[in-house]
Each structure stands twice: as structure tokens, then as C-alpha cells.
Amino acid sequence: MLDVSRSDLLAGVAGSGTMGRGIVQVLAQCGARVRVYDTQAGAAAKAKEAIARVLGGQVQKGRMAQADVDATLGRIEIADALAAFKDCHLVVEAIVEQLEAKQALFRQLEGLVSDTCILTSNTSSLSVTAMAAACTRPGRVAGYHFFNPVPLMKIVEVVDGELTESWVGEVLAALAKRFGHTAVRCKDTPGFVVNHAGRGFVPESLRVLQEGVADFATIDRILVDAAGFRMGPFSLMDLVGLDVAHAVMKSMHAQYYGEPKYQPAYIAETRVAAGLLGRKTGRGWYRYAKDNTPEKVPEQPVPQAKAASVWVAPELKDFAATLGAKLEAKLRAGTLCLVAPLGVDATSAALGLGLDPRHTVAVDPLFGFSKRRTLMPTPVTTKEMREAAHGLLAADGVPVSVIRDSAGFVAQRVVAHIVNVGCGIVQERIAHPEDLDRAVMLGLGYPKGPLALGDAAGGVGDAAGGVGDGRGAAKILAILEAMHELTKEPRYRPSPWLTRRARLGVSLLTPE
Secondary structure: OOOOOOOOOEEEEEOOOHHHHHHHHHHHHOOOEEEEEOOOOOHHHHHHHHHHHHHHHHHHOOOOOHHHHHHHHHOEEEOOOHHHHOOOOEEEEOOOOOHHHHHHHHHHHHOOOOOOOEEEEOOOOOOHHHHHOOOOOHHHEEEEEEOOOOOOOOEEEEEEOOOOOHHHHHHHHHHHHHOOOEEEEEEOOOOOOHHHHOOOHHHHHHHHHHOOOOOHHHHHHHHHHHOOOOOOHHHHHHHHOHHHHHHHHHHHHHHOOOOHHHOOOHHHHHHHHOOOOEHHHOEOOOEEOOOOOEOOOOOOOOOOOOOOEEEEOHHHHHHHHOOOOEEOOOOOOOOEEEEOOOOOOHHHHHHHOOOOHHHEEEEOOOOOOOOOEEEEEOOOOOHHHHHHHHHHHOOOOOOEEEOOOOOOOOHHHHHHHHHHHHHHHHHOOOOOHHHHHHHHHHHHOOOOOHHHHHHHOOOOOOOOOOOOOOHHHHHHHHHHHHHHHHHOOHHHOOOHHHHHHHHHOOOOOOOO
16 A cells, blocks of 8 residues: 655646646645646646745745745656656546546556556546546546645545545545645545535525525525525625536536436526626626625615514523513414424414414524524515514614515525435435535535534524534424425435434434
């Protein structure tokens, strides 16, 4: 087995585009010699020049010594032909994302390198097993999927094809540790771990918009302020490009043979056709100034009205008491009623509790009430009651979003979908639970991994709830079951991994 700590480690990188350049940099910075080859004349040399500029900037900022920069650049060699890889210990392929091209490259490499040389692909979407099938020794072929920008995104997915030998993944994981990245081991499946886990956040947010529950800016605000995401899904699509994001959604849906959880939204297709792609076109979900500053979408103004008295569901009593309204012990005609359902809509909550739906407004309790509050009237809630609830809940200055009646509000259904997709990944043994969560936090920037998000649902806004004791899993399960019952959509069927842990009262991170 290759000792990646050896001082004479020699790596080859085929392809010197954005990803190849980043891979060359991290390998050279960790002390390995790197030979870089590109079929385009002069491209490899330009890549080395670009690395020199990046590292030079680090010197100017006082983050690197010039001697270290010189040593790093001295370990990068420009190869004139693929034959220069003949004595490499491993090769990383970072060429065009086409299966036939990658297979052809691996066939060429097999005729050049030693029998012990590891061959890896930086593919983000293609089957590692299919690439290895073109080789006479598929056991030494693996995926080594980096994220852009490589030096800053400290994660790499180590992908085992069907025939990849176990020692290969162990070597690649050890090498990742040498250059300061976290290695996430996973099976060769569509989307691997990070892109697969990302099928919850954006697709479900698009579904919320498509159903007319809330506008895109409101959805962004709720998921950033209440649920704690760094960026809203629509801001994210504008950053990535809707054409790119939608293509990934369609590809994942197709590769999983129409799995309902991954179904794209038709509204994205029409916007791509209209050229509303995001920042790169100056207009996506938001409009952008020349400096890429997004427009400010105004929030709904707070009404002057404010409920003087209110009947609240038991789980809202402590919160409602802080707002200064009189809490009615008994239902009275014409009194505002506030409920806090999980998974069900305001209509079902009102009817289930025997309340007058004209006087009932639902409040999302899942993430507490400190950063943003989401109100959801029934279709027949009177304007007076809706405004009285809005004014009351905004009385202490915390922003309030008002949405239309929907099973699961916004944050509940999006987070539950993220958790459910993550549970499916570990149920299928694509990745270990802790590896999944670590990969999502590093690769997608979520506040927590999918499983930890589910666990946390038991402790946020619930003084009696604990994190990781099964209460969070039970809440997520309740949301999904209620949505599945109301909508009859298989999209919301709960994962067995989630269901078992909720019933057992244990953390979603509990392995088998």
C-alpha cells in the first residue's frame, strides 16, 4: 500500500482548468511533487502562473513566507506529454466532464504507469465504476471529488467504485489528511454525498414557491433568519446559475429513475428558457446591479392592529405571555386563536381542535421565535384576525412573515425534506452518518448536517426537548407523515432510517 507520507511522493494531474489548478496547488503545498499536463498548449504553464499569483497574494497578506511559496512552486513540474506520468504514485484526472473522454484517458494511463499507481477522477456527476470498466485493473480506480475553490473547500469525496479495492480509498483518505482536507468515504452513486444531500434544500423550496405558499424573497428570509442557513435557496440559485442548478436537479431525478423526492419544479424550466439565470445575466429571482448587488425586496408592512387578548394552544403559552396580550383561558366568540401545528396546515389544525377557522392563525414553532416568526392563516381567516395576529407577533420588533395555508409551513417542510433525504443516504449505506453530516457542512455550508438538523428539532423552542434523544426525529417524522397524509404524495414518505430512530427514541446519528 502506498505510503502517502513519503517525502518523494509524486502525483500527476491531468487537466489544468479551475479544478485541476486547485488540486495541483494543495498537493504541492503539502510537500508532494506534482506533474501537470494539459492537452491545450500552454495551459499548464498558465495554471502554474495563476498559482504563483494566488500564493503571492498570501505573502502580501502575511499568511505565507516567500520561501514557502518558492518551495511550493518548485515542486510543480509542467509535463509536455502524458508519458511524464509514468513514474507517478497516483494520478488525478480533472478533464472535461465526459465519460468517454475520461475512459480514454484512463486507458492511456494504464499503458504508461506502474501497476501500483492509483488512478483517480475528480468527476462530480459521472460513474466511477463506468470509468474503471475501461481499465484492465479497475480495482485501483477511485473517485477523488474536490470542491471549488479547492484550497478553501476543505473536503474531498473518496468514491469507491464497485470494484475499487479497499486499500485505495484508505490511501486517498490519508493523502487528503496530509493536504489538510476532510475525506468523506462513499459509494459510487448519483451525486455521491454532497450533491445528493443537496436535493432537499432547493427543490423543496421551489415546490413551496410553485404551490403559491410564499414568494421567493419570503422563503429566503424564513430559511435564513429562522432556520439558520447562510443563504436562502433563491439567492443560492442566482449565485450558482439557475441553468446549472436546474440541470443538476433534472439529472439527479433521471439517474434515480424518477424518485419523487428528487422531482424538479417546472417553474425553473420556464425561467431558464427566459434567460433569468441569476447574477451572470443580471436578473434571476432577484435583479442585480452592475456590482452584483441584489435588489432589496420589501417586507410586508406590520399592521397597526394588535390583538388585545388571545387564546393559544398550550405549547404557545410561555411565548404568548411575553408579547403583552391577555391570554384567554377559555374560548370566547370573536377571540383570536393561535395554534402551533407540526406538518399539518392551519385549516386542519383549527378543525382538529374545534376552533373557528375564521379566527385561527398558525405559528411555526419548530425553530423558536427569536429571529423570525412565520404566520399562516386559514383560507377563511378574516383580515381583521390576520392583521391582529401579525401586529401582536411583531410587537417586540422581531420580523414576521405571513404565508398562505400549507402543510408544514416553509421551514418545517424544507428542513424535514433535507433530513429525510439525508436519512435515505445513510439507509442505503452510501455514507456513514457522521461522514454525511460532516460532508454537508463542509460542502454546502449548512448550519448542521442533515441528521444533526433532525436531532436539533427536539431541542429548539422546546424547554423539555433534548438534542439527539429521539425527540427531534419524532418531530421530523410527524411533519413528514402529516404532509404525506394530506398531500398523498410519495415525495414525503419517511425514510426507514428516520422512522426506526424516532420510534426507538435515539439520535439520527446512531449507526447500525
